[in-house]
Amino acid sequence: xxxxxxxxxxxxxxxxxxMLNTEVTYKTLCDLKDNMAIKDYRDLHDRExxxxxxxxxxxxxxxxxxxxxxxxxxxxxLENIVEKYIQIAQANNIGVVSVLDKFYPYNWRALSGMxxxxxxxGDYSLIDSMTLKGSVAVVGSxxxxxxxxxxTDQICKELGEKAVTIxxxxxxxxxxxxxxxxxxxxxxxxxxxxxGVDNIYPPKNKDIYDLISRNGLIISEMPPGQQPLRQYFxxxxxxxxxxxxxxxVMEAGTVSGTLHTASFAANQGKEVFVLPxxxxxxxxxxxxxxxxxxxxxxxxxxxxxxxxxxxxxxxRLALGCPAELNYYDDxxxxxxxxxxxxxxxxxxxxxxxxxxxxWKLLIQDALSLxxxxxxxxxxxxxxxxxxxxxxxxxxxxxxxVCQEKGKYxxxxx
Amino acid sequence: MASKPNVARVFSCFATGTExxxxxxxxxxxxxxxxxxxxxxxxxxxxxAQGRLISxxxxxxxxxxxxxxxxxxxxxxMRKTGTGFDLPMALGILFASGQLYLxxxxxxxxxxxxxxxxxxxxxxxxxxxxKSVQRNLELxxxxxxxxxSSSAGVVGFKGQAVSSLSELTDIxxxxxxxxxxxxxxxxxxxxxxxxxxxxxxxxxTKRALLxxxxxxxxxxxxxxxxxxxxxxxxxxxxxxPRLSPNELADVYxxxxxxxxxxxxIKDERPVRLVGPAxxxxxxxxxxxxxxxxxxxxxxxxxxFADELPLYKSEVLDFLxxxxxxxxxxxxxxxxxxxxxxxxxxxxTGNPCKCGLLYESGSKCRCTESEKLRYLSKISGPFMERxxxxxxxxxxxxxxxxxxxxxxxxxxxxxxxxxxxxxxxIAHERYGADHLNGTFPESDIRDSMRVTQTALRFAxxxxxxxxxxxxxxxxxxxxxxTIADINGKEDVTADEISEAAQFRMRGI
Numbered sequence: 001x002x003x004x005x006x007x008x009x010x011x012x013x014x015x016x017x018x019m020l021n022t023e024v025t026y027k028t029l030c031d032l033k034d035n036m037a038i039k040d041y042r043d044l045h046d047r048e049x050x051x052x053x054x055x056x057x058x059x060x061x062x063x064x065x066x067x068x069x070x071x072x073x074x075x076x077x078l079e080n081i082v083e084k085y086i087q088i089a090q091a092n093n094i095g096v097v098s099v100l101d102k103f104y105p106y107n108w109r110a111l112s113g114m115x116x117x118x119x120x121x122g123d124y125s126l127i128d129s130m131t132l133k134g135s136v137a138v139v140g141s142x143x144x145x146x147x148x149x150x151x152t153d154q155i156c157k158e159l160g161e162k163a164v165t166i167x168x169x170x171x172x173x174x175x176x177x178x179x180x181x182x183x184x185x186x187x188x189x190x191x192x193x194x195x196g197v198d199n200i201y202p203p204k205n206k207d208i209y210d211l212i213s214r215n216g217l218i219i220s221e222m223p224p225g226q227q228p229l230r231q232y233f234x235x236x237x238x239x240x241x242x243x244x245x246x247x248x249v250m251e252a253g254t255v256s257g258t259l260h261t262a263s264f265a266a267n268q269g270k271e272v273f274v275l276p277x278x279x280x281x282x283x284x285x286x287x288x289x290x291x292x293x294x295x296x297x298x299x300x301x302x303x304x305x306x307x308x309x310x311x312x313x314x315x316r317l318a319l320g321c322p323a324e325l326n327y328y329d330d331x332x333x334x335x336x337x338x339x340x341x342x343x344x345x346x347x348x349x350x351x352x353x354x355x356x357x358x359w360k361l362l363i364q365d366a367l368s369l370x371x372x373x374x375x376x377x378x379x380x381x382x383x384x385x386x387x388x389x390x391x392x393x394x395x396x397x398x399x400x401v402c403q404e405k406g407k408y409x410x411x412x413x
Numbered sequence: 414m415a416s417k418p419n420v421a422r423v424f425s426c427f428a429t430g431t432e433x434x435x436x437x438x439x440x441x442x443x444x445x446x447x448x449x450x451x452x453x454x455x456x457x458x459x460x461x462a463q464g465r466l467i468s469x470x471x472x473x474x475x476x477x478x479x480x481x482x483x484x485x486x487x488x489x490x491m492r493k494t495g496t497g498f499d500l501p502m503a504l505g506i507l508f509a510s511g512q513l514y515l516x517x518x519x520x521x522x523x524x525x526x527x528x529x530x531x532x533x534x535x536x537x538x539x540x541x542x543x544k545s546v547q548r549n550l551e552l553x554x555x556x557x558x559x560x561x562s563s564s565a566g567v568v569g570f571k572g573q574a575v576s577s578l579s580e581l582t583d584i585x586x587x588x589x590x591x592x593x594x595x596x597x598x599x600x601x602x603x604x605x606x607x608x609x610x611x612x613x614x615x616x617x618t619k620r621a622l623l624x625x626x627x628x629x630x631x632x633x634x635x636x637x638x639x640x641x642x643x644x645x646x647x648x649x650x651x652x653x654p655r656l657s658p659n660e661l662a663d664v665y666x667x668x669x670x671x672x673x674x675x676x677x678i679k680d681e682r683p684v685r686l687v688g689p690a691x692x693x694x695x696x697x698x699x700x701x702x703x704x705x706x707x708x709x710x711x712x713x714x715x716x717f718a719d720e721l722p723l724y725k726s727e728v729l730d731f732l733x734x735x736x737x738x739x740x741x742x743x744x745x746x747x748x749x750x751x752x753x754x755x756x757x758x759x760x761t762g763n764p765c766k767c768g769l770l771y772e773s774g775s776k777c778r779c780t781e782s783e784k785l786r787y788l789s790k791i792s793g794p795f796m797e798r799x800x801x802x803x804x805x806x807x808x809x810x811x812x813x814x815x816x817x818x819x820x821x822x823x824x825x826x827x828x829x830x831x832x833x834x835x836x837x838i839a840h841e842r843y844g845a846d847h848l849n850g851t852f853p854e855s856d857i858r859d860s861m862r863v864t865q866t867a868l869r870f871a872x873x874x875x876x877x878x879x880x881x882x883x884x885x886x887x888x889x890x891x892x893x894t895i896a897d898i899n900g901k902e903d904v905t906a907d908e909i910s911e912a913a914q915f916r917m918r919g920i
Contacts, residue, residue: 378616
């Protein structure tokens with residue numbers, strides 16, 4: 001998937017510049033939108049409209065008008081800043097995605113207060129496969145114990161093999177391990193940075209930054225060139241929790257950003273798993289406290305997979321048929337789905353050439369949406385019962401599908 | 414010195430249950446003060462014949478002879494009952510007293526009850542008796558009541574029907590005995606079953622019914638209320654082949670025992686519907702009068718047990734025997750009477766207490782423990798005897814509309830042709846009386862032609878917990894039927910994997 005040229009995203013970047021450099025806040029924006037002054041944030045770049053607002057042609061709160069006035073004063077200056085953003089973006093191959101785009105992450109869209117515009121570098125198709133196949137935030141201490149590091153490695157690998165995407169913050173310790181263990185798996189890895197996408201922080205992690213920008217995806221809500229300031233980190237943690245289907249805390253001290261991520265996840269109604277640890281180990285007390293507060297005990301990747309499978313199922317139901325999910329113009333990027341599409345089309349036109357294995361793929365595809373009974377599978381595949389039942393027995397035998405309450409479902413989505 | 418009594422001998426028979434005992438009725442008339450005694454462990458229905466005989470003789474112009482009349486019915490050690498000995502007794506008396514001419518060395522068979530005006534009437538069990546007589550005895554004269562002629566027709570009995578005692582003069586004195594076979598009228602079935610196309614969108618159940626019919630496999634349908642389970646009884650009857658003449662005789666003889674001569678002769682397979690209130694007694698039959706119960710009446714047809722999980726456990730436990738053996742036994746005074754009960758057992762039931770377990774969307778309101786308890790009433794050993802289990806769901810509105818619009822029986826008739834073909838294949842394999850589901854258990858694997866790969870595949874499935882070791886042979890049987898349907902010589906892994914989908918699974 002190729003994102004638009006950064007130049008054509010001037011308004012989106014202008015918005016970022018406004019939010020970062022003026023007193024206009026999210027609240028101001030809401031006031032403007034609620035009172036029909038602007039349609040969406042892109043209108044902030046409409047100088048004439050802003051002048052009208054400043055004159056008081058709309059019924060708005062006083063401070064809103066005041067802030068818009070100040071914005072108008074710095075308007076030219078902001079445009080210069082955006083030009084700078086564009087330069088950096090083009091030099092570093094950075095893409096811009098906004099909430100108005102169809103391919104904005106599904107999980108973020110479902111939450112309020114997520115960035116209207118964000119920047120990314122790397123393989124953007126990960127966002128979509130993440131929506132369909134699930135994602136897990138893996139977070140933890142910057143100086144973890146051997147045990148937590150080992151567990152991170154094992155669990156990230158296992159989840160990655162099940163096509164679950166691992167999301168973390170590219171910090172030292174657990175974050176680093178999580179990215180390293182998942183970057184070459186089926187699920188892939190996503191790093192969310194506190195500063196601009198081009199800003200490698202911590203600098204010593206340049207090796208994994210390069211690895212992720214080639215094989216994974218790097219995301220930031222901050223415009224290119226922005227330094228990672230201390231106050232940006234909690235917001236970044238909130239984005240990590242928001243982007244994923246559940247959060248796994250590997251190790252956390254009593255004062256830790258990891259705990260922020262966990263509480264954001266809990267507030268967003270997502271499950272939090274905590275790796276149980278030694279009670280005499282000071283650096284694990286925060287995590288243990290989370291367990292005391294009702295976190296799920298992480299006993300293995302299976303727990304996480306179950307949780308992810310559930311939320312993926314709901315997402316898919318909400319999104320409708322998986323075929324419709326495939327909204328790229330550029331189909332080459334999404335090979336797996338594309339394959340299924342080809343088989344599905346072929347099955348309708350020339351069912352006799354479809355091999356048993358391809359039928360099995362079709363059955364699995366149908367079951368990935370929700371569990372179905374044999375009769376429904378017969379209708380979907382347009383195959384006679386004896387054929388479907390034979391395929392199902394074989395799928396059951398190799399553990400791909402299981403039967404429950406008279407219906408078949410995938411053992412894991 | 415007393416004079417030698419005149420003795421006449423007439424053959425007859427009586428039936429207890431399905432067992433027919435040939436009897437000889439000997440009448441001896443000796444001079445003396447008139448007496449009338451019947452000997453040979455006869456009950457009062459036979460001893461009362463004196464009254465009927467006297468009146469019938471008078472009405473038709475004969476006389477009850479004066480003298481000692483002794484009637485012996487042998488074998489004398491067996492208890493006998495029934496009024497069918499009236500006609501042979503009358504014949505014996507008439508021959509012994511010289512009122513009718515007894516052809517020399519003629520063997521005469523007769524049965525029938527006499528009315529006071531000399532009319533000859535049918536007695537229950539005629540089908541069974543006539544079948545046995547036709548098969549076992551060499552006779553010169555065979556006389557049966559006029560209204561037993563349809564029974565006689567069904568079993569292929571040859572003889573002459575009499576409607577009154579007065580006709581006997583013509584037969585014996587006029588030497589006018591005409592042996593003929595009897596015609597019977599079958600009520601041609603109208604094919605008014607429900608067509609299998611009514612099961613829209615329930616491919617598994619359609620296939621399950623086809624396999625069940627093709628191999629005479631016991632089948633269980635689990636589904637929500639209104640999913641069409643009850644309808645499946647009629648659908649299954651529709652895809653089974655018509656009764657063969659032999660089977661027709663078996664079915665009719667059972668009906669005749671219960672309903673008498675009035676029962677209609679149909680070449681459709683019987684469907685006996687029983688509900689949760691059924692008792693062991695009703696299934697088994699009456700042990701006093703030795704009349705068949707539901708199991709025997711369902712012979713060659715379908716025993717349709719509705720709402721099976723609601724049955725009393727004693728009934729379910731009892732059913733295990735007949736399902737395995739395909740026979741019912743009644744015990745009366747130390748004698749064992751057996752009826753054939755070779756039927757397809759079609760059980761239906763809800764999958765859980767509220768019945769909605771299989772519905773889409775989680776509509777089921779049962780708790781986990783309720784779910785587990787509900788079907789566990791049907792014991793494992795019972796389920797072992799059910800070869801095919803299929804789940805059913807309620808059909809959506811638009812499909813319902815189309816069910817009632819097309820009243821075409823085409824699809825069921827197609828299915829029936831398929832079933833008939835499978836039966837033929839099975840009969841060539843096992844002999845005329847058996848199908849894949851009913852062939853008695855004993856080294857069945859050779860005749861089934863299961864390939865080595867298929868056997869290995871089946872044991873792999875068994876190890877993975879798809880079915881128990883006991884379910885193994887049932888799977889092979891079902892797979893054999895599927896291979897017959899598919900027109901295959903050998904049972905391959907394909908058939909095994911399809912058969913595995915029909916085993917009962919956990920909730």
